[in-house]
Amino acid sequence: MLDLAKRVYDHSFRIDPIVRSLLDTDFYKLLMAQTILRRHPQVSATFGITNRTARVRIADEVDEGLLREQLDHARSLRLSKGEVTWLRGNVFRGQGRILGPEFVSWFENFRLPEYELATRDGQYELTFHGPWVETTMWEVPALAILNELRARSVLRGLGKLTLQVLYARAMTRVWEKIERLQRLPDLSIADFGTRRRHGFLWQDWCVQAMAEGLGEPRFLGTSNCLIAARREVEPVGTNAHELPMVYAALAPDDAALAHAPYAVLGDWQEDYAGNLRIVLPDTYGTTGFLANAPDWVADWTGIRIDSKDPIEGGEEAIRFWQDHGRDPRDKLAIFSDGLDIAEIERIHARFHGRMRIGYGWGTLLTNDFRGLMPDGRLDPISVVCxxxxxxxxxxxxxxxxxxxxQGPSDEVARYRRVFGVGDQATMPVVV
Amino acid sequence: MLDLAKRVYDHSFRIDPIVRSLLDTDFYKLLMAQTILRRHPQVSATFGITNRTARVRIADEVDEGLLREQLDHARSLRLSKGEVTWLRGNVFRGQGRILGPEFVSWFENFRLPEYELATRDGQYELTFHGPWVETTMWEVPALAILNELRARSVLRGLGKLTLQVLYARAMTRVWEKIERLQRLPDLSIADFGTRRRHGFLWQDWCVQAMAEGLGEPRFLGTSNCLIAARREVEPVGTNAHELPMVYAALAPDDAALAHAPYAVLGDWQEDYAGNLRIVLPDTYGTTGFLANAPDWVADWTGIRIDSKDPIEGGEEAIRFWQDHGRDPRDKLAIFSDGLDIAEIERIHARFHGRMRIGYGWGTLLTNDFRGLMPDGRLDPISVVCxxxxxxxxxxxxxxxxxxxxQGPSDEVARYRRVFGVGDQATMPVVV
Structure with missing residues (x-):
């Protein structure tokens, strides 16, 4: 039956917006922003996009006008009343608001700050200058916009059935992965795929597939706040490299620099009253970080293993807890680097029963369109902000x-010296 | 945007009808009905359902009440004005109506006749008694209803995403077959899958996929009149075994019996003025039929190969044309028995360039859900009317x-004698 009102209303769309809510971001951005707002409201920080997949010339594929339209649309967004209610309603185990009133009222008035956009050598130089607490909020929407615009450009002009089959193939692929996940004992896995997703609706589908295919408690939830709110699953996340990176950049001397990663943890456990205690140890090398860590770091719930070979990283975490007299079986290792199903199975086979395991599954959950278009034109790329x-x-x-x-070479050399980082194994960055 | 009117209207549905139009049938039923109406309006005939896949106890899977509801709903259908217009508009190569005014005005007043339904040993005994021209019209809707009800019963209770993935898998499977078809030179293929389809919407999807993936002239059209009308593709079909079977049953003696299959062709070429001349030679054995055929049978456009091994049947057709001094390259062989992609490729490799080839692709186009549910519960079955x-x-x-x-054993013996049928190779009936 023709819904005349809908058809006429649809004609009024200026664009098809990619990011339609300020909640369409990762939960840990909000957690980090709360700490930044509380402790470092005056710090300014620049964020910038880097495409590590240099062979893909995004600026040739994605029209600059379309990109500006989407970024401008994201800047027009404000939290809705219902979104604020959802933010306030998130609590730790039934008590204690995760996001306090100061942060929520700041966020209620928040808009994404200005951006600078230039093109160099087939790549967009997209940068954000301003207060750290504001510029940090661009990371996820900027990446999601770039990735989805690229997918739209590749798919433009395909036939209706061809598109349907393309999504049928992608759905089948995700589901076959979920069927393999069903066989893993004591699985705990979350969607971490917002920034590199194929598109919002596709991530939303993936979350629903995980929820139906795995259910609670195996499917823990999603990092995406908007999808968590709409699909009534848990929002998940803790913190990221930007905290130690900024703390380190602000350190007045080498001693303060060496201490910076631990200072982050000290602030964090204070701000979150002992919740959300997942160490991200690899910013300046995991081995040195663990060797020099104060004993209380071993009291934290777990460790996120994000850039080292996961088997090596997991064994290192177990040794760390054992060396500090903790039972690894009480501890949690969260794997989140370029995961796909075979890697998850490999990790599970190695570590199940030896410690608690969680998976933060990103790009190859929400953007595994590899090989579905000729020349890999829809394959995900490694773009970061x-x-x-x-x-x-x-x-x-x-x-x-x-x-x-990342960083200027003299500073990289200084950091390597201060953190005692020797030779490292190079691994290809999948996504 | 909520379409209130639609939601309220939807609440008024008594059932979700499987057959929603008298055009949701195969084109050759109308062609045959026109000949029956013209020549044999007084002949009565009984049609009945047989499930050759005895291991599947349809009556245990499909509720009798639901079956009656669907059959009753089909009986309530009448042609719409637009459907009549479509029927009248079908012509041979731009001139000459395929369906004449007498038939169309009969069809305008037509309703499906009564049915008799009983259950024996886990199978439905569904029979239709009455004038041949009326009972013949039940074949396709009765089969489509049974097959779709079975699929609905198997799928009941599955989760939303599970269902979506099931269809994603089936779509991917169809598309991969189409991609293989794209590689066959001079392909000409049509959908013959109405009666054993998974469901109407699924057949409709398959036709759209064939149209987009192959296009004209490789995709010739569909046997389904309703889908042909809606998707603006050609309706295709000629005639089936019921014509020689009834002509034979009415033959007063052995001589008339031996002549019956050729009498069918004589009537047919008169009724269709030399169009639609595809011989279906296998009703009483292809070899004898061709050996005893009058020379004018070799003037017909082609032969449909429907129950013999297709390679053997194709070679036999070529020999027949050669023996009658016709060039097989001017002739058309239509393969239509249990086809799937590998079989089509095998036939094409053997005969391409030696004669014109057409494929009538049925069940394994519109109902290839093999293996998509445990224990093959969604696999197609060989049910006939x-x-x-x-x-x-x-x-x-x-x-x-x-x-x-098929037939009583004494009559089978008599027919074997009259038609000189000796030993035949038994082949498993796939679908």
């Missing part, structure tokens, strides 16, 4: 994988 | 495959 400087000081990341390192 | 008697005389079918033979 990272903090570049803080109060004018360049930021540095070493990671456990030199391919993911 | 055949004419059982004419004016009280039992009908007989021998076919080239004894598995498909």
């Amino acid at each position: 990272k903090v570049m400087d803080a109060n004018g000081h360049p930021t540095v990341k070493l990671s456990d994988n030199p391919t993911k390192a | 055949k004419v059982m008697d004419a004016n009280g005389h039992p009908t007989v079918k021998l076919s080239d495959n004894p598995t498909k033979a």
Whole structure:
């Protein structure tokens, strides 16, 4: 039956917006923003996009006008009343609001700040200058917009049935992965795929598939706040590299620099009253981080293993807890680096029963369109949005994988010295 | 946007009808009905359902009440004005109506006649008694209803995403077959899958996929009139076994019996003015039929190969044309028996360039859900609706495959003698 009102209303759309809500972002951005707002409201930080998949010339594929339209639309967004209610309603185990009133009222008035867009050598230079607490909020929507615009450009002009079969293939692929996941004992897995997703609706489908195919408690939830709210699953996440990177950039001397990663943890456990205690140890090398960690770091719930070979990283975590007299079986390792089903199975076979395991499954959950278009034109790319400087000081990341390192070379050298990072194994960055 | 009117209207549905139009049938039923109406309006005939896949107890799977509701709903259907217009508008190569005014005005007043339904040993005994021209019209809707009800019963209670993935898998499977078809030179293929389809909407999807994936002239059209009308593709079909079976049953003596299959062709070429001349030679054995055929049978456009091994049947057709001094490259062989992609490729490799080839692709186009549910519960079954008697005389079918033979054993013996049918190779009936 023709819904005349709908048809006429639809004609009034100026664009088909990719990001339609400020909640269409990862939960950990809000958690980090709350800490930034509380402790570092005056710090300014620049964020910038880097496409590590240099062979894909995004600026040739994605029209600049369309990109500006989408970014401008994202800047027009404000939280709705219902979204604020949802934010306030999230609590730790039934008590204690995760996001306090100061942060929520700041967020209620928030709009995404300005952006700068230039093109160089087939790539977009998209940068965000301003207060850290504001620029940090661009990371996820900027990446989601770029990735979805690229997919739209590749798919433009395909036939209706061809498109339907393309999605049928992608759905079948996701479901076959879920069927393999069903066989893993004591599985705990979450969607971490917002930033590199094929598109919002596709991520939303993937979350529903995980919810139906795995159910609770195996499917823990999603990092995407909007989808968590709509699908009534848990929003999940803790913190990311930008915290130690900015803390390090602001350190006045080498001693403060060496201490910076632990200072982050100290602030975090205070801000979240002992909740959300997942260590992300690899910003300046996991081995050194663990070797020099104060004993209380071993009290944290778990460790996220994000850039080292996961088997090596998992064994290292177990040794760390054992060395500190903790039982690894009480501890949680969260794997989140370029996961796909075979990798998850490999990790599970190795570690199940030896410690608690969680998976943060990103790009190859929400954007596994590999091979579904000729020449891999729909394959996901490794595009990131990272903090570049803080109060004018360049930021540095070493990671456990030199391919993911970032920063001016003299600063990288200094950080390697301060954190005692020697040779590292290079691993290809899948996504 | 909520379409209130639609929601309220939807609440008024009593059932979800499977057959929603008298055009939701195969084109050749109308062509045959026109000849029956013109030449044999007084002949009565009984049609009945047989499930050759005895291991599937349809009556245990499909509720009798639901079956009656669907059959009753089909009986309530009448042609709409637009459907009549479509029927009148079908012409041979731009001139000459395929369906004449007498038939169309009969069809405008037509309703499906009564049915008789009983259950025996886990199978439905569904029979239709009455004038041949009326009972013949039940074949396709009765089969489509049974098959779709079975699918609905198997799928009841599955989750939304599980269902979506099931269809995603089936779509991918169809599309991969179409991609293989794209590689066959001079392909000409049509959908013949109405009666054993998974469901109407699924057949409709398959036709759209064939149209988009192959296009004209490779995709010739569909046997389903309703889908042909809606999707603006050609309706295709000529005639079936029921014509020689009834002509044979009505033959007063052995001489008339031996002549019956050729009498059918004589009437047919008169009724269709030399169009639609595809011989279906296997009702009482292809070899004898061709050996005894008058020379003018070799003037017909082509032969449909429906129950013999297709390679053997194709070679036999070529020999027949050669023996009669016709060039097989001017002739058309239509393969229509249990086809699937590998079989089509095998036939094409053998005969391409040696004669014109057409494929009538049925069940494994519109109902290839094999293996998509545990225990093959969604696999297609070989259920048929055949004419059982004419004016009280039992009908007989021998076919080239004894598995498909039908009739009382004394009559079968008589027919075998009259048509000189010796030993035949038994082949499993796939679908």
